Amino acid sequence: MSSSARSVNGASAPDANRWRALVFIALAQLMVVLDATIVNIALPSAQQDLGISDGNRQWVVTAYALAFGGLLLFGGRIADLWGRKRAFVIGLTGFAAASALGGAAQSGAMMFGARALQGVFGALLAPAALSLLAVMFTDAKERAKAFGIYGAIAGGGGAVGLILGGFLTEYLDWRWTFFVNVPFAIVAAAGAYFVIREPEGGRNRSPLDIPGVILSTLGLVSLVYGFTRAESDGWGDSVTIGLFIAAAVLLVSFVVTEARVKAPLLPLRVVTDRNRGGIYLSLGLAIIAMFGTFLFLTYYLQVVKGYSPVKTGFAFLPMVAGMITGSTQIGTRLMTRVPARLLMGPGFLVAGVGMFLFAQLEIGSSYTTLVLPALLLLGLGMGTAFMPAMSLATHGVQPRDAGVASAMVNTSQQVGGAIGTALLNTIASSATTSYIKDHIATAATKPQQQLVQLQGMVHGYASAIWVAVGILVLAALVAVTFVNAGRPGAGESSAMMDGIEGEVPVPVVAH
Known part of the structure; x- marks a missing residue:
């Protein structure tokens, strides 16, 4: 009998190093999430230095997104085949090397290549990190805490990236937004190598x-x-x-x-399970709503309100605080007491209320009375919903499928991010264009014309954010309808076990 199976019966003790391992897994996750936003702040300076044209500028972001999003399932399967610890350490080492290459870039082509390489190693690293958590934390209460911390970092890291990106770009140089990954990766890889001990019997050695x-x-x-x-x-x-x-x-x-x-590569049992399918879909929808809004708020604060990059980053901090509170305090405390759908559904709705407040944005809107409460509600709702979603996405899955199940979480987030940015930007642009067309004739002087331009921009953002409100309501409906697993602390839900009789599940011990 494998050690995984023994732990189901409560015979073997959990890994003594699991909490130390969580520190290094969380650090790696923070690095990957930071990288998604930190580069956006540095992009104008990098573009100027490297002589990248406006038409090619998007490739700094796109090269990373394509490699990361396209290779995630493959990365998850490699983690199942090679072992998660090995995939995790290789992913970190490669990500550090690609970051150093990006920081040293002398041309646009070199920068695009470095970003694509970051995406390749990120696609190996991200599913390995999540599946390591899934196989190392077997007790329901501990699992809730571990995923609470992971969920808070996954959600809040993007905003931390804006602050760090602003500081590094404003006070040092844009190249440091790449170089900063190197110490992160070295510490996380060294720690993981010495501390993580992967449970036996979880490899998937079938041919690729x-x-x-x-x-x-x-x-x-x-x-x-x-x-x-x-x-x-x-x-x-x-x-x-x-x-x-x-x-x-x-x-x-x-x-x-x-x-x-x-x-x-992707056993269909991983996605056809009602709970996991509902989680992948609702997470993807929530990310669609969030990503576009991040972008709009960044532009609103910098272009309309005249905030510096550093001040913009700090303006996002209440959302990070809300996410950490929702994830580690609300989600973690309630996850073993109430069904996941009763955390996810209300969580997405609270985030929807925050988004509804954003839809009221005007040029003269106050940060304190409108933006701040909206950010707090968005963070609180997302943190509460993400935490059980991250945990349930790999809950009850066979150990040999843990990497692929984790990769599906990341894939739904990556694809959701790409859809959200494109969809909401397109809606905002067309609303802005039609607003300016309708109102520019009445603006006689140049200051009046500039005011109409700004009003058009804010009108466009508000129009797109209304769509984001609807998407979050839909995410809540999907979560409440499809996610029917009981309390993770109450033992394995029968729904979670559908179609996998006779297999060894990732253990979740009732207590």
Whole structure:
């Protein structure tokens, strides 16, 4: 009998180093999440230094998103095959090397290559980190605490990236937004190497599903790039439409292939489980709503309110505080007492109320009376909802599928981020254009015209944020309807075990 199985019966003690391991896993997660926003602040300076054209500027963000989003499933499967600890350490080492290359970049091409490499190693690192947590924390209360910390970092790290990016760009140099990853990665990799002891019996040694790797990677890359192009070239652009058609054909082919092959890259049991399917979908929707709003608020504070990059970063801090409170205090304390859907549904609705406040934005809106309460509610709601979602996404899954199940969480977030940025930006742009067209004729002087331009911009943001409110309500409905697992502390839910009888689950010990 494997050690995983023994721990289900309560015979073997949990890993003594698990809390120390969590520190290094959390540090690695923080680095990956920071990287998603820290570079945005540094982008204007980097573009100027490296002579990158406006048309090619988006590739600094897109190269990373394509490699990361496209290779996540493959990275999760590699973690299951090689072992999560090994995948985690290799991912960290590669990410540090790619970051150093980006910081030393002398041309646009070198920068794009470094960002793509960061995405490749990030796709190996992110699922390995989440699946390590899934197999190391077996007691329900401890698991709740561990995922609470992880969820807070996953949610709040983006805003920390804005602060750090602002400081480094304003007071040092944009290159430090890359170099800062190197010490993070070295500490996390060294710590993981010496502290993490992966439980036995969780490897998936079946041969690699090459057709699945090719179809999923090309399908996800086409989908993410389709949304990226839609943002820059419009939804009616022939290449954009072609990419969406290609993505649909490739991803349908992938599902058909996975149903037929002996050792699939993504065993369909991972996503067809009602709970996990509901979690992936509701998380993806919530990220769609959040990502676009981050961008709008950054522009609103800097362009309309005239905040510096550092001040903008600090303005986001209440949301981080809300996320940490929602995740570690509300989510962790209630997760073993109430069903996950009763945390996720209300959590997304509270975030929706925060988003509703953002939809009231005007040029003269006060930070204290409107932006601050909106950020607190958004953070509190997201933190409360993310925490059980992160835990349940890998709860009850077979150890040999833990990496792939973790990769699906990251994939729903990556694809959600790409969709959110493109969709909400497009809505905002068209609303701004029509507002300016309708009102510019009445503006006689230059200051009046500038005011109309700013009013149009804020009107566009508010229009897009209304859509984000609707998306969050939909995320809450999906969570309440599909996620039917009972309290994780009450032992394995029968729904979680559907279709996996006779297999050894990742243990969650009732107490």
